[in-house]
Amino acid sequence: MxxxxxxxxxxxxxxxxxxxxxxxxxxxxxxxxxxxxxxxxxxxxxxxxxxxxxxxxxxxxxxxxxxxxxxxxxxxxxxxxxxxxxxxxxxxxxxxxxxxxxxxxxxxxxxxxxxxxxxxxxxxxxxxxxxxxxxxxxxxxxxxxxTPEKHDEWMAQVQVLNHLNTIAMGLALKRSGFQLAELLPVATPAFEAKVEWMKKIFGPNAGLYAQIITHNPFVEDVFENYQESLRELKKWIRRRDDEGLRKRIEQAGLFPAVRMKEE
Amino acid sequence: MxxxxxxxxxxxxxxxxxxxxxxxxxxxxxxxxxxxxxxxxxxxxxxxxxxxxxxxxxxxxxxxxxxxxxxxxxxxxxxxxxxxxxxxxxxxxxxxxxxxxxxxxxxxxxxxxxxxxxxxxxxxxxxxxxxxxxxxxxxxxxxxxxTPEKHDEWMAQVQVLNHLNTIAMGLALKRSGFQLAELLPVATPAFEAKVEWMKKIFGPNAGLYAQIITHNPFVEDVFENYQESLRELKKWIRRRDDEGLRKRIEQAGLFPAVRMKEE
CATH class of the missing domain: 3.40.50.720 (NAD(P)-binding Rossmann-like Domain)
Known part of the structure; x- marks a missing residue:
């Protein structure tokens, strides 16, 4: 054959x-x-x-x-x-x-x-x-x-939102003036994991991620949702209101199974 | 003894x-x-x-x-x-x-x-x-x-920025209207990893994270840096400019070692 x-x-x-x-x-x-x-x-x-x-x-x-x-x-x-x-x-x-x-x-x-x-x-x-x-x-x-259209809609969340999230953290970290070399000795496992993802996106393949983000037909919706979320968070942070922030996080109900277990 | x-x-x-x-x-x-x-x-x-x-x-x-x-x-x-x-x-x-x-x-x-x-x-x-x-x-x-002061300054990046980042993604995802059950079958390893961190923060311990964020004396600076980063990103996204976005990511120089290897 x-x-x-x-x-x-x-x-x-x-x-x-x-x-x-x-x-x-x-x-x-x-x-x-x-x-x-x-x-x-x-x-x-x-x-x-x-x-x-x-x-x-x-x-x-x-x-x-x-x-x-x-x-x-x-x-x-x-x-x-x-x-x-x-x-x-x-x-x-x-x-x-x-x-x-x-x-x-x-x-x-x-x-x-x-x-x-x-x-x-x-x-x-x-x-x-x-x-x-x-x-x-x-x-x-x-x-x-x-369908190709549904795929792109899903990738707007799976890839565009995810990569924007990683880039936002990286740029904010840069803006803080702290070097990673100073922070890694006081890192938590969660921070270390995020640094690993940043390393991928802020590395030699940055162009790939930039294209995934900017070419997705739903990128502006994703960005709008992201900005809205920050606007919401701002309120609790300004007031230093941990109870308000906790309730907001819980109300999102992202993981219904977890919530049910708690109730 | x-x-x-x-x-x-x-x-x-x-x-x-x-x-x-x-x-x-x-x-x-x-x-x-x-x-x-x-x-x-x-x-x-x-x-x-x-x-x-x-x-x-x-x-x-x-x-x-x-x-x-x-x-x-x-x-x-x-x-x-x-x-x-x-x-x-x-x-x-x-x-x-x-x-x-x-x-x-x-x-x-x-x-x-x-x-x-x-x-x-x-x-x-x-x-x-x-x-x-x-x-x-x-x-x-x-x-x-x-010192206690230096500790809190570090934690503003290691914990506050990191958790705000995770919460921002979770709330944006919520806002998209997509359920995680729909997205997980089309997830990338990076998306799956982020979902695991979200699960932690959007779970029964949300109050702990809300307190870590709102009680940190540097939380407003962190939030300001984060918002600034988004404002910056907006420009490339509006213009659908992948080259501009790539350059911005690379210029951040978060991982100097990686950059040097490339040059």
Whole structure:
């Protein structure tokens, strides 16, 4: 039986490289192209019946517009972008082949696929969907099928809110004038954990997070909610009112199970 | 040799109970009093040469004012409060005995003392300081000696900023209308980790965190820094400017080592 060839555009770094290794272990033939290495796009489209676009968000649309028209009708064009609505629309527009949007919800530091979430957005899919699902299921990923629009709405909370939260803390810390070297010897486990997340976002991949945030169609709503929350908090802090603050936190009822146990 | 008796006021719950067990294992006799159980304060002061106040922040000053005058001059009065300036001042004022402020920088979920940070603020100490240091060193805690004022300044970042950050995210999430049950199947490891911290603060101990925040003398500065950071972020988000946001994150230079590696 002939091995299926998978082409990964952007497969020399980050999550693209991670999956290149994973697919190889799963018995597929993987062709990888980076910005300055590997086969060119016409070769990828001609040789690989499945092509994955795994490049930075800001470059995704342009790569899709180049590869899309080159893909034969019976092929599958897919992408690993952290956003789905715009890339999937672009893939449908640029190609006549099958189109499935994908988003592996983890970074290249993951050891295995097991237990990690992967969002699958079938857009124009016939024969390739079972193949894709099977490929992720083999590694025991948890698959969530949804629309590109719903995906982006979820990611506004899961990624945009979360990263904005980490950046806000980092910038406020910077503004305090304290160096981390001074604070780490008096850190709590919670503070240390936050510092680890800050280290990720304030590190060499800052551009990735900046794109995840600014390109999400719901970013302004998320930011508005965040500012509103701060406005609310201000009241209790100004009054030094710990009882008021406690009640506000409890009333949020974020974890109903915990609350019920208490009542 | 007679065992040294340590009295813990508030030793029936939280970190007080944790240390009651730790001290017992270290060969000390521990007397514990809760709100509705254990010996009364005059008995504690008479029987225990070392008394630790480990009650909620809002109750600390009143307990210190009651126990302080009962303590014999050769005894040690100390506390585990998450703030140090006010409790230490109160202990000095209320007693004529030795006074050392303490803050174990971890919660009762810790398995051992090893590697955890403990702040020690000697205020009026002669013979008892070596005993106290030794007690924590035996369990391989990392000890940081400082003034109560410096402690509170550090905790404004380590605890107040950190908890405000977690609460801000929780309230913004609430405001989004999404339930955690819907988001967890599409969570990233980073989001899951944040949810775990939210669970702690939005749980039964919300009052503890509300007190740590509102009683810290530097809370308004922290909040001001936080709001300023958001105001800054707003600019890049409004303009959907990922390059601007990336540069801002990188310019913060929170982790100089990481930056140097990149250059």
């Amino acid at each position: 002939k091995k299926i060839k998978i082409g990964i555009i952007g497969g020399t770094g980050g999550i693209g490289r991670w999956f290149a290794q994973y697919f190889q272990k799963e018995g597929l033939e993987v062709w990888v192209s980076g910005r300055r290495s590997g086969p060119d796009l016409p070769t990828m489209a001609r040789e690989c019946p499945v092509v994955i676009v795994s490049v930075p968000i800001a470059a995704t649309l342009s790569v899709i517009e180049q590869i899309g028209p080159l893909m034969p009708e019976e092929a599958l064009l897919t992408d690993f972008t952290s956003l789905k609505a715009e890339p999937v629309r672009a893939m449908l527009r640029a190609s006549s082949c099958e189109v499935i949007g994908l988003h592996p919800l983890f970074g290249p530091e993951a050891k295995t696929l097991a237990g990690h979430n992967v969002v699958v957005c079938p857009a124009r899919s016939r024969k390739w969907l079972p193949f894709v699902l099977d490929l992720f299921r083999k590694g025991r990923a948890r698959i969530i099928e949804t | 007679k065992k040294i008796k340590i009295g813990i006021i508030g030793g029936t719950g939280g970190i007080g109970r944790w240390f009651a067990q730790y001290f017992q294992k270290e060969g000390l006799e521990v007397w514990v009093s809760g709100r509705r159980s254990g010996p009364d304060l005059p008995t504690m002061a008479r029987e225990c040469p070392v008394v630790i106040v480990s009650v909620p922040i809002a109750a600390t000053l009143s307990v210190i004012e009651q126990i302080g005058p009962l303590m014999p001059e050769e005894a040690l009065l100390t506390d585990f409060t998450s703030l140090k300036a006010e409790p230490v001042r109160a202990m000095l004022r209320a007693s004529s005995c030795e006074v050392i402020g303490l803050h174990p920088l971890f919660g009762p979920e810790a398995k051992t003392l090893a590697g955890h940070n403990v702040v020690v603020c000697p205020a009026r100490s002669r013979k008892w300081l070596p005993f106290v240091l030794d007690l924590f060193r035996k369990g391989r805690a990392r000890i940081i000696e400082t």
